[in-house]
Amino acid sequence: MSEHIVSTKIYFAIFTALLVLTASTVAVASVDLGRLNTIVALTIAVTKAVLVILYFMHVRYSSRLTWVVVSAGFVWLGILIAFTMSDVLTRGWLAAH
Amino acid sequence: MSETAATFAHQHQFDDAEQQRDASTLGMWVFLVTEIMFFAGMFTAYVVYRALYPNAFAHASHHLDVVLGTVNTTVLITSSLTMALAVHAAQLGRRGAIVTFLLATITLGCTFLVIKSFEYAHKFHEGLVPGPNFAYTGPDAGQQQLFFSIYFAMTGLHALHMVIGIGLLAYLVAKAQRGRFSRAYYTPVEIIGLYWHFVDIVWIFLFPLLYLLGRHAA
Numbered sequence A: 001m002s003e004h005i006v007s008t009k010i011y012f013a014i015f016t017a018l019l020v021l022t023a024s025t026v027a028v029a030s031v032d033l034g035r036l037n038t039i040v041a042l043t044i045a046v047t048k049a050v051l052v053i054l055y056f057m058h059v060r061y062s063s064r065l066t067w068v069v070v071s072a073g074f075v076w077l078g079i080l081i082a083f084t085m086s087d088v089l090t091r092g093w094l095a096a097h
Numbered sequence B: 001m002s003e004t005a006a007t008f009a010h011q012h013q014f015d016d017a018e019q020q021r022d023a024s025t026l027g028m029w030v031f032l033v034t035e036i037m038f039f040a041g042m043f044t045a046y047v048v049y050r051a052l053y054p055n056a057f058a059h060a061s062h063h064l065d066v067v068l069g070t071v072n073t074t075v076l077i078t079s080s081l082t083m084a085l086a087v088h089a090a091q092l093g094r095r096g097a098i099v100t101f102l103l104a105t106i107t108l109g110c111t112f113l114v115i116k117s118f119e120y121a122h123k124f125h126e127g128l129v130p131g132p133n134f135a136y137t138g139p140d141a142g143q144q145q146l147f148f149s150i151y152f153a154m155t156g157l158h159a160l161h162m163v164i165g166i167g168l169l170a171y172l173v174a175k176a177q178r179g180r181f182s183r184a185y186y187t188p189v190e191i192i193g194l195y196w197h198f199v200d201i202v203w204i205f206l207f208p209l210l211y212l213l214g215r216h217a218a
Helices: A008-029 A036-056 A064-088 A091-095 B017-052 B054-061 B066-091 B095-126 B141-177 B187-212
Strands: none
Touching: A008 A036, A008 B066, A008 B187, A036 B066, A036 B187, A064 B017, B017 B054, B017 B141, B017 B187, B054 B141, B054 B187, B066 B095, B066 B187, B095 B141, B095 B187, B141 B187
């Protein structure tokens, strides 16, 4: 499974995609889109990270167990941020009473 | 226990070399998950304070050099490519190519750190380092210090990971030169590669969050 050899063509294609995405995130950042700026920047960053994880880090060709472990890492990251923000952003609700 | 390339197959507790390789990869990923959680604490601090003080963060972010940040992002992405190519060379048993691509990765890693050190020096010069010498004295000075505290903590720990990574790559070069890797055994190249790509991913998030945040506000 981890023996799968990815062709260099794919590596260069991913590399090119990463450069294009970097250029676009810099270009979009100078345009005022309001709240969308953050969403676009994060969408591009997540896309780049997924490309690196799947191809450079070979997760696409790894065992199901590796998939589970990698996903778990990001699920817990999401839990940490979501639960923390659900506290921070709702503190004002109590003061209003 | 012989470690020479020709005879190395697998340790006795594994059924075969493939199972051993899968176990090593999984072990590295478990470590990387702890690394995700390590950086997650700081990312969460960033999200909380940015939500509380969006304007101060946007203004403070404007002091960072987007050109240097973009160049460094490109340098790091290129180093990930050379790292992937080093693993590729190892899979094919090409010893010379492993060394070449590892040295290229080390060079790019050092380039990143040199550029980063220029940025840091500039921040010290401009008085943007949190503490008694923080030069900015506007109404949101304290909130801007928070941004720079997070900036230095995150980029500093990221740079520390790079320094460790470069040390690990140097170790791989030494082993590769002595012919310790073969098509049957190249696990260290593979899993140190995973670490290097992880460090790249952290930067992929740091760059837009720290550098591009205040770009359109001017």
